[in-house]
Ligand code: IPM
């Protein structure tokens with residue numbers, strides 16, 4: 001056998017920088033991936049592809065079928081951000097966000113994991129009092145391929161009574177069951193607590209959600225379960241964030257609550273996410289990794305974006321799709337140490353003034369290599 005045959009095949013990664021600051025944060029994140037390859041002797045084969053507004057401009061569609069297929073064939077998918085004012089016309093037939101929804105649905109990524117942890121170095125950066133946010137460590141598990149984002153009908157029309165619109169919030173049993181089981185399993189590896197969020201006092205879909213989460217909860221007797229209404233949850237998140245471990249939500253509630261939770265740690269720019277599908281028979285698990293921030297068109301191209309959310313998303317890709325836990329921890333530690341050393345992008349305002357996307361990215365790379 002030749003030497004090349006004995007080397008493990010490279011992991012195949014598809015990178016979709018997308019729009020706005022997506023390209024800048026992706027460049028920083030791929031630099032981190034290179035550092036991991038060098039430090040740990042791994043091989044990653046990265047292929048760049050277009051999604052969102054960039055794909056509309058290049059190909060006239062927010063996600064081409066061949067790009068979806070490439071994502072399906074990859075070991076992990078990285079995504080920057082989609083959207084921007086250029087494509088915001090409410091009458092446009094195509095929107096960048098459709099690319100994101102299409103890839104989530106197309107890859108069957110039913111669970112979106114959004115960890116929100118407040119590092120001690122940053123508890124003072126939060127707009128919420130440091131003593132309230134210190135010690136926050138929760139994992140939001142958001143259902144990602146059902147609910148009002150995908151329900152049909154979804155349309156606008158005009159009739160003799162004027163203009164009207166409808167969206168549909170529909171959930172099927174199996175959609176609730178699979179994300180709920182994952183939330184309980186994840187809680188078992190953490191602090192054994194699940195908080196399920198719904199609006200069961202008003203919505204039928206939430207009543208089914210609550211019933212099923214309670215039923216499935218019985219299969220996990222060591223995990224404590226509580227149900228919280230979404231409006232109350234919005235309040236608890238800022239009053240007592242340390243009370244939560246795993247937070248389970250349907251699609252839209254999770255979208256809204258994670259933007260709220262993101263301020264606990266000082267900036268939405270810090271937060272990563274992993275969107276996971278069911279593992280295949282060969283053990284491979286479809287996964288898409290993206291920061292939870294958007295395309296931030298106001299600062300795009302200025303080198304001011306915080307790449308940490310994207311870099312930590314690479315760490316999640318290493319952990320959940322490539323099964324490289326040691327490498328994932330090295331990236332996370334490098335981020336913690338870099339922030340603890342006082343380095344900050346403009347969203348966090350650092351000691352001695354803000355540094356650029358590139359400077360903080362390079363600092364994280366140096367710590368990985370050291
Ligand atoms: C997110 C974003 C997306 C969502 C948009 C861009 C479609 O807000 O990932 O949180 O609503 O899911």
Ligand code: MG
Nearest residue numbers: 255256259292
């Ligand atoms: Mg969102």
